[in-house]
Amino acid sequence: MSFLLDCPHCGPRDAAEFHYQGEVTSRPESPPTLRELTDYVYFRDNVAGLQREWWYHRLGCGLWFVAERDTRTNEVLRTEVHKPARPVA
Amino acid sequence: MRLPPQPNERIDRDAPVAFELDGRRVEGCAGDSLGSALYASGRRVFSRSFKYHRPRGLVCCSGNCPNCLMTVDGVPNVRVCVEPIRAGANVRAQNVLGSLDRDLLAVVDRVGGPFTPVGFYYRTMIRPRRLWPYYEKLLRNLAGLGRVGGAGERRYDVEHRRVKTLVIGGGRSGRAAAEAAGGDALLVDERGGFVPVGYELLAPACALGIYEGGLVPVAAGDVLHRIRAERIVVATGTIEQPLVFPGNDLVGVVLPGAVRRLVEDWAIKPGRRAVVIGADESGCAVTEQLAAAGVEVARVVDLRESPVVEIAAEGRRGLLAGVTVDGEQLACDLLVASGGRQPAYSLLAQAGARIEYDAARATFVPVEVPAGIEAVGSVTGDDGRVAVPAASYNGARGKCFACLCEDVTEKDLKRAVAEGFDSIELAKRYTTVTMGPCQGKLCQVASIRLLARELETGEEAIGTTTARPPWAPVELGLLAGRHHEPVKRSPLHARHLAAGAQMMWTGQWQRPFCYGGGDPAAEVRAVHDSLGVIDVSTLGKLVVEGPDAAEFLERLYPNRFADLRVGRVRYGVLTSDGGRIMDDGTIARLDDELFYVTTTSTGSESVCEWFEWWNAVWGYRVEIVNVTGALAAINLAGPSAREALAPLTDADVSPDAFRYLGARELRVAGVPCLALRIGFVGELGYELHCSALAAEPLWDALVHAGAVPFGLEAQRVLRLEKAHIIVGQDTDSESNLLSAGMPWIVKRDKDDFVGKWAVEHASVRERLVGFTMGDRVVPVEGAQVVRDGRPAGRVTSARISERLGHVVGLAWVAPEQAADGAEISIRIGGEPRRAVVTLAPFYDPEGKLLRS
Numbered sequence: 001m002s003f004l005l006d007c008p009h010c011g012p013r014d015a016a017e018f019h020y021q022g023e024v025t026s027r028p029e030s031p032p033t034l035r036e037l038t039d040y041v042y043f044r045d046n047v048a049g050l051q052r053e054w055w056y057h058r059l060g061c062g063l064w065f066v067a068e069r070d071t072r073t074n075e076v077l078r079t080e081v082h083k084p085a086r087p088v089a
Numbered sequence: 090m091r092l093p094p095q096p097n098e099r100i101d102r103d104a105p106v107a108f109e110l111d112g113r114r115v116e117g118c119a120g121d122s123l124g125s126a127l128y129a130s131g132r133r134v135f136s137r138s139f140k141y142h143r144p145r146g147l148v149c150c151s152g153n154c155p156n157c158l159m160t161v162d163g164v165p166n167v168r169v170c171v172e173p174i175r176a177g178a179n180v181r182a183q184n185v186l187g188s189l190d191r192d193l194l195a196v197v198d199r200v201g202g203p204f205t206p207v208g209f210y211y212r213t214m215i216r217p218r219r220l221w222p223y224y225e226k227l228l229r230n231l232a233g234l235g236r237v238g239g240a241g242e243r244r245y246d247v248e249h250r251r252v253k254t255l256v257i258g259g260g261r262s263g264r265a266a267a268e269a270a271g272g273d274a275l276l277v278d279e280r281g282g283f284v285p286v287g288y289e290l291l292a293p294a295c296a297l298g299i300y301e302g303g304l305v306p307v308a309a310g311d312v313l314h315r316i317r318a319e320r321i322v323v324a325t326g327t328i329e330q331p332l333v334f335p336g337n338d339l340v341g342v343v344l345p346g347a348v349r350r351l352v353e354d355w356a357i358k359p360g361r362r363a364v365v366i367g368a369d370e371s372g373c374a375v376t377e378q379l380a381a382a383g384v385e386v387a388r389v390v391d392l393r394e395s396p397v398v399e400i401a402a403e404g405r406r407g408l409l410a411g412v413t414v415d416g417e418q419l420a421c422d423l424l425v426a427s428g429g430r431q432p433a434y435s436l437l438a439q440a441g442a443r444i445e446y447d448a449a450r451a452t453f454v455p456v457e458v459p460a461g462i463e464a465v466g467s468v469t470g471d472d473g474r475v476a477v478p479a480a481s482y483n484g485a486r487g488k489c490f491a492c493l494c495e496d497v498t499e500k501d502l503k504r505a506v507a508e509g510f511d512s513i514e515l516a517k518r519y520t521t522v523t524m525g526p527c528q529g530k531l532c533q534v535a536s537i538r539l540l541a542r543e544l545e546t547g548e549e550a551i552g553t554t555t556a557r558p559p560w561a562p563v564e565l566g567l568l569a570g571r572h573h574e575p576v577k578r579s580p581l582h583a584r585h586l587a588a589g590a591q592m593m594w595t596g597q598w599q600r601p602f603c604y605g606g607g608d609p610a611a612e613v614r615a616v617h618d619s620l621g622v623i624d625v626s627t628l629g630k631l632v633v634e635g636p637d638a639a640e641f642l643e644r645l646y647p648n649r650f651a652d653l654r655v656g657r658v659r660y661g662v663l664t665s666d667g668g669r670i671m672d673d674g675t676i677a678r679l680d681d682e683l684f685y686v687t688t689t690s691t692g693s694e695s696v697c698e699w700f701e702w703w704n705a706v707w708g709y710r711v712e713i714v715n716v717t718g719a720l721a722a723i724n725l726a727g728p729s730a731r732e733a734l735a736p737l738t739d740a741d742v743s744p745d746a747f748r749y750l751g752a753r754e755l756r757v758a759g760v761p762c763l764a765l766r767i768g769f770v771g772e773l774g775y776e777l778h779c780s781a782l783a784a785e786p787l788w789d790a791l792v793h794a795g796a797v798p799f800g801l802e803a804q805r806v807l808r809l810e811k812a813h814i815i816v817g818q819d820t821d822s823e824s825n826l827l828s829a830g831m832p833w834i835v836k837r838d839k840d841d842f843v844g845k846w847a848v849e850h851a852s853v854r855e856r857l858v859g860f861t862m863g864d865r866v867v868p869v870e871g872a873q874v875v876r877d878g879r880p881a882g883r884v885t886s887a888r889i890s891e892r893l894g895h896v897v898g899l900a901w902v903a904p905e906q907a908a909d910g911a912e913i914s915i916r917i918g919g920e921p922r923r924a925v926v927t928l929a930p931f932y933d934p935e936g937k938l939l940r941s
Contacts (some may be wrong), residue, residue: 001637003302014249015302028668034850041667041847041872054705055918056698074301084708 003074008081009061021054022049024066048072053077092128092356092382099282099354107209108178110159111188111578112482117174124150124157124170133340133408135159135169139234139525140496141198141488144189144407145341148493148531150347152279152561155526158234159290161184165235166526166562171279171293183235195854207520226417234526244796245553247570248314250275255305257296259283261322264467275316279561298558299323299440303461307560307906313567323437327430330534332366333485333499335427335487336402336838341409342424345375352382360384360423364412366400368392372427387419392428400426401487429542431534432468438556446549447841453534453553463861491539492532494525499539513540513551522553529937564887579626580721580784588798596691598627601800610891612799613806616772621725622796623804624782625769625776629674629693630717631686636684637709645703645824646676646802647835647842653678658750658765661686662816662834663696667846668825672696673816675766677752682905685752685763685778689816693717699874703843720782725791726774726807728938732776733794749940768939769805771932788864806888809897812859818870818887819857819899828853830907830928855882856907858922861933862896865889867918873898881906886913890931897931 004012023044028036045051051071058064068077094102098758104119117126124135124147134144135357145156152171160181161167169180187192215221230596247873254270256263259278265289267276274288282290294309299454304322307314329344331337339413340361345367353355362385367373376389401413402424411420428450437455438444440462447454447470454470465849467556489499501520505511510519513536522536534596544551577598579585584591588606590611601624603609616620633642642650646661653659655678663671672692677685688696704711725734734742740755752765760783779787792798816821820829826848827835835848874882887898906913911926933939 001302002300014304019698027706028846031849032846036851037666037846041665053703056702058698064702082705082708084706085742 001074003076005055005067005076006079007057007060007063010022010057012058013057015043017057019056019058021056021064022026023079024052024054050077054082090131091310091356092352092358094518095353095355095356095675096253098356100356101160106174106176108174108176108180111182115180119174119354121169121174123159123161123174123178123180125351125357126167126174128351128359129357135188135932137185137195138338138496139184139494139803142184142194142196142498143198143338144192144195144340145338145350145493147343147576148331149344150350150508152526158526158811159701160235163900164439164564165237168562168571171812178586191471207497229533235648239898243566244311244567245314245564245566245571247848248312249317250314251317253318253519254320254322256288256317256322256324257305257941258324258326258466258468259290259292259468260324260326263322264889266324266463266465267938270320270322270704271404275318277305277316294872295561295563296436296564297560299436299462300558305762308561308567311567313570315651319461321440321462323440323468325433325436325461325463325468327467328433328530328756329372329932330428331493331531332368332400332402332428332430333489333491333535334402334490336404336409336412338488338490338493339402339404339409339424340407341404341422342402342426345372345425345427347539348375348378350421352378354719358382358384359489360421362387362421363423363425364388364390364414364421364461365425366390366392366398366414367425368429369427371430372789373423376426384423387421387773388414390414401755406931426808428535430912432469432470433530435528435556435560436885437462437464437468439558439560440551444553444556446552447546448547449551450540451548453537453548459815484519492520492522492525494527495534495569497522497532497536502536503543511540511544513554515541517554528560531552533584550830557653577627580781581624581626581723581788583696584785584788585624585798588777590800592800593801595627595801598690600627601798602622603800603802604798609800611804612797612803613891614809615797616727616770616799616803620725620726620729620733620794620796621770621799621803622788622791623799624788625719625724626721626781628717628722629688629690629715630715630720630722631688631693631697631759632716633686633700633711634682634714635709635711636682638684638711639644639678640686641700641704641707641709642676642686643839644707644842645700648675648683649839649840650678655680656752658752658767660767660834662826662831663699664826664844666843666847668851669822670816670820670829671699672827673814675685675767677763679752679754679763687722691817718783720778721781721787722776722778723784723788723791724769724776725796726770726772727796728941729795730773730775733796737790744941758787760787760790762787762828768811770804771811771930772807772938773941805886806890809886809888810890810892810930812897812899812930814857814887814899814929824857825853827851828855828856855901856904857885857899857901858907859927859929859932860884860898860900860913860915861893861927862898862915862924863909864922865896866922867896868898868915868917868922874902875916876903876906876923882913893931896924898924902926 003015005015006012055067067079068081097824100118107116107349115130133146138145148154148156150170152168157170158166159169160183162179182189219462220709252275253273256267256276265272268286276290277296278292279296294307297306303318329346348359351359363379364387364698365376373391379386398415402412412424431452436456442455443457443460445456456462470880481664491497497520505516505519510516517523537548539547541551576598585601590601592599595603620864633919639651643848658677661676662673672688674687700713737758738755755764760779763778868884872884873880883901892896908926914921915924
């Protein structure tokens with residue numbers, strides 16, 4: 001694994017500088033059943049293809065961002081800062 | 090042995106350089122390689138083969154083959170044919186019992202016939218199985234290359250570089266490509282020896298592979314260059330291939346390139362009488378060079394004109410004595426035999442190019458080279474030469490070697506096919522052909538051709554094995570890089586050493602186990618009876634600030650933080666959405682929008698990352714700063730903590746003014762501190778956080794006031810007496826807040842917190858409880874809790890409490906046993922021993938001392 005990742009803050013850097021956090025999941029919005037909870041905590045799509053995933057620039061600026069990567073080729077199509085919906089205060 | 094001066098010779102005849110081979114002095118010239126100097130001095134046997142211990146001599150003189158591997162100054166497997174000569178070098182033969190010329194293990198070659206077919210050891214010596222370790226030891230001594238570890242401490246470094254154009258290979262095409270690319274080009278070459286024109290040259294250096302993202306690791310001496318290039322030009326040229334015939338490994342059978350280098354570079358006469366067998370132009374072209382060097386050429390065989398010939402070399406004591414070509418016997422001491430040139434496509438194949446057999450040129454060529462990578466020169470196969478398949482190997486006399494590295498013969502490959510290993514990938518794994526030091530440079534094509542013939546098919550049907558890095562031999566140290574073992578030291582490290590502390594590792598931190606007296610029990614007593622002080626600077630420390638800080642923490646922790654008043658501290662545990670207990674610490678509210686969070690000593694980075702991640706998900710208006718390294722923390726604890734602190738500060742620290750779980754900024758001995766009044770070790774205590782720069786004066790003032798420094802062991806006992814858990818020691822990935830005995834921390838009426846749903850769905854299969862044992866026998870951590878003779882839990886922590894006079898500990902037990910006074914049985918030394926469950930803290934269960 002030696003591809004480059006385009007950190008939205010620092011630009012293209014070696015993938016070894018980053019911590020991979022797995023695919024972007026959606027947290028249940030209302031109390032889940034045990035099955036829904038288990039799905040959310042343990043199950044992943046594990047696609048062979050385009051995947052949205054979390055990366056952390058651990059040895060750099062410390063930014064969390066989302067990358068779109070083809071898991072078959074490690075081609076990173078784009079990276080972006082996650083835009084959360086503002087939580088209900 | 091030296092010829093008269095040659096036009097392009099690399100040696101400086103006026104600069105003699107001497108070194109030793111196995112204790113004997115050898116003299117060469119500056120510009121020689123160790124190998125050329127040895128050859129010039131008359132040495133012909135350079136190594137003994139891997140399995141049969143047959144004598145082997147120079148074959149390629151270009152660092153491709155395994156025949157000249159020696160140990161140089163303790164470094165094993167140095168290719169002396171390309172290793173520059175250096176004065177005083179200590180060169181030793183390897184894989185030899187006796188000497189290079191008389192190797193006692195050569196007996197394997199003579200009598201081993203029936204015992205050394207491929208796979209013999211593994212098939213035969215596996216029974217009886219218990220003897221295998223002994224066989225293995227024996228075999229490892231008989232076969233194998235040099236020994237590791239003789240070179241002492243060497244330092245390796247890694248250098249990262251980015252270039253526009255990287256050219257690999259400094260032949261004609263490579264140099265032209267680099268010149269055309271201009272100033273931003275870097276050319277990497279294994280030999281160098283030319284002047285770069287308008288580009289940068291890195292030589293001698295070897296590209297080891299092409300990885301994704303255009304990453305090319307290049308080995309150059311003790312430095313590994315990790316080069317990123319936008320454009321990679323591969324100009325690795327071709328590799329001359331040996332022919333397979335009986336006796337093709339005899340000393341004196343060489344490739345044309347060896348002749349070229351010996352004569353042109355080092356002005357050495359390679360032999361007296363030669364026979365030349367070539368399959369292409371360059372193979373036959375050495376004839377003139379030999380004649381010019383005064384070598385008598387007995388016969389030249391151009392395989393393009395007469396493709397099928399019977400060749401058999403004969404030798405005496407491993408040295409070439411003659412060759413029979415189609416029945417004609419020729420005496421010679423040099424046989425230049427070449428099976429044509431094969432493009433060195435490996436790097437291109439690694440990068441994703443497809444390798445295809447070109448029947449017209451009888452070579453494998455790279456096609457479909459991926460974007461960003463270019464192939465130039467003869468590596469493309471387009472160099473105009475026409476070659477033919479290698480010659481026959483039908484002779485019955487002597488072994489025909491397909492692979493010099495691993496001593497794989499044509500018979501071994503045939504046998505592999507006969508046993509069903511008939512694909513090249515299987516035959517490779519079964520016979521280990523192409524798996525030796527040359528990595529297939531000289532045996533890949535030969536083995537493919539052999540397989541094709543054996544299976545009566547074409548080379549294109551056999552295909553090639555997968556090309557993988559490293560393309561050239563590389564020292565493991567170079568891949569490992571410089572030896573890094575990060576050490577974290579607290580700002581008080583020097584004070585601990587001065588106090589005679591026994592230091593211990595806790596993760597990357599060095600911390601005092603106990604101090605000079607070597608008596609942790611005395612340190613515990615000091616804390617209980619009067620006053621102790623411990624350096625807790627290793628605690629993770631985060632500042633969380635912003636309009637949403639309270640809500641953010643409220644949502645991360647199971648308990649409440651929105652209602653935490655300014656100037657107060659609360660204990661908190663972090664869990665994941667799966668319910669796993671991740672870390673714990675204290676959270677102090679310093680202002681409406683400002684919180685100070687401590688984590689465990691090992692958790693500072695992971696908790697910071699965790700906070701940052703959830704904030705990226707949720708998008709609160711919060712800033713998180715890790716201040717662990719900037720601040721020191723010192724915990725002052727014991728019944729007289731207040732009396733000791735009062736004279737050191739102007740602030741009012743009376744029980745009413747500075748209550749339990751209060752957080753205040755105050756000056757202690759002139760040092761600005763954030764003081765947290767928490768019960769870290771179960772006695773009245775103040776945790777003082779200050780700038781790391783001011784840690785020493787603060788520590789000195791506290792010690793001067795009578796506080797006894799205590800170490801980790803005392804802290805462990807003190808905290809265990811309070812039944813405080815250590816996350817990761819007493820809990821594991823299966824633990825949840827309910828099973829770990831912390832249901833009180835879960836505020837179920839909160840709308841949401843990370844881990845809430847896991848608690849709601851949690852099942853409690855076992856419980857973490859305290860236990861006491863009457864006698865002074867301490868169970869080890871991990872000791873079994875047994876019930877009806879069966880395992881029913883385990884001990885996670887146990888110590889003798891001198892204050893209480895018995896053993897205290899924590900253990901996982903069945904839920905039915907998690908009741909005050911329940912009797913459990915703990916196995917110690919095979920014997921079950923009685924223990925009693927206690928749910929409350931062992932010491933000061935009501936926490937009166939903390940609040941005093």
